[in-house]
Amino acid sequence: MLRIYNTLTRRKEKFVPREGKKVGMYVCGPTVYDYPHIGHARTYVAFDIIVRYLRFKDYDVKYVVNITNVDDKIIKRANEAGEEPLKLADRFEKIFFEDMQALGIEKADAYPRVTEHIPEIVALVRKLIENGCAYEIEGDVYYSVEKVGKYGALSRQSLKEMMAGARIEVDERKRYPMDFALWKKAKPGEPSWQSPWGRGRPGWHIECSAMLMKHLGEQFDIHGGAVDLISPHHENEILQSEGATGKKPFVKYWLHTGFLKVEGEKMSKSLGNFITVRELLQKYDSNSFRFLVVSAHYRSPIDFSYGSLEKSKKSLERLLNTAEFVKTFKEGQSNLGNLLKKARKEFEAAMDDDFNTPQALAALFDFSKEVRKLKCGSREVVAQTSDFLKSALNIFGILVREKEIPGEAKRKLTEVAKKFGIRVEGEVIESIVKAREELRKKKDYKTSDEIRAELQKIGILLENEEEKTVWKIISL
């Protein structure tokens, strides 16, 4: 039984979708005005894992992530760069997709863009005005917060408290200081669209309401985002959506991921600790990063450092080794079947408990340790073990790579074989390993160590196990 922590109620609840196995899920996507950073990566990896697990549990998930491609920051950045705002957005949207793919994030079912939903947004704003939830002043439209029965369903803050802490000067024309813009009147040179209130563009919050209504309906199951979006973004989404449709609750489960800090500090340009996804992936592969993400609960903050990333890489290595090791099992009787059953159960129980990935990971490590003590199992169970490790890691989006030597390394291998006068039959690597075995039998350790050193330069590590030598590719 899957249980999920709901920000709305501040407790774990049984997960029951509105309709059978169907799950509508929306996660606030990026504003595309710069390179994605590792904070984005954490959030989208976390939700990627949640979606994968839901699908693993046979839920029929429709996953929607929006793309905000018009907004103040985009316009500002474009003006600085002397670029068309929409072009700049387009450029960074492509980069966003590239980076997400590089992180092994599965495609969402839809990526609605704000610019492609202007009619829906206008219609929604109009409806809110008709409902008396919003009002227009000189081409701007504001949501009227004052009439709302209770504000702060998610953030648990009253309007008064919010205002007390507010650090901005308010627009005098607004009826109430906390009223927020649904439609912004166009300034010269800004991208704008025709509307009943003149040319303008959507406010930040309304786009989400409009797009998710279109793609997921007026009510749906899961809405996610990082914690910083709780207030005011998600708060306002609730007001707009429920204000327009009168249907409650607009969203059944609200999920929020914890923030990623870099060495104890919030990532920011001014601190100079801003790490982009590209930068990260130049130094480490996505598996290592995903392991780091998975080793903390999705709601907990992560304190990123290259040191902890290095540790993640090493830890993961252990699991990958076991996945490889089990393939060498001989046919025979063992306790493997029972261990597997237990591991499956523990893994799933951990994930069912609000996607507790650190605990799920612990189950895998426990399993790994037990498997290591065995040498055999029935062919069927061995295959299942291999599948289990693979699919469990796959839920985390960690790929168990096939052992394949890259083309360039293969060429170099042939050179090594030639250098040591090894006759190649079949796979080059196998021939080298075999030849080296012979050398070792003859106690020619000098030559065999040289061979090992040569291969290591190419990125292949030889390990002498009890009865045979195994080789593996040293990852990034």
Added chain:
RNA sequence: GCCGGGGUGACAGAGCGGUUAUGUGGCGGACUGCAGAUCCGCAUAUGAGGGUUCGACUCCCUCCUCCGGCCCCA
């Protein structure tokens, strides 16, 4: 100030009212020609103070402290 979430061993990071989390690293041992991998063992902990309890890291209160939100932000 107000709201939310934390403070666990060298580090990362979970669970649980009473029994080893787990991983990385360290130390000792086994295996090994060496390296690596692997196994066994050891050490280091629950921010402070109260309370509830037979018993609290786990529940309650106070304090200290950190992070986040209240303009923008994944």
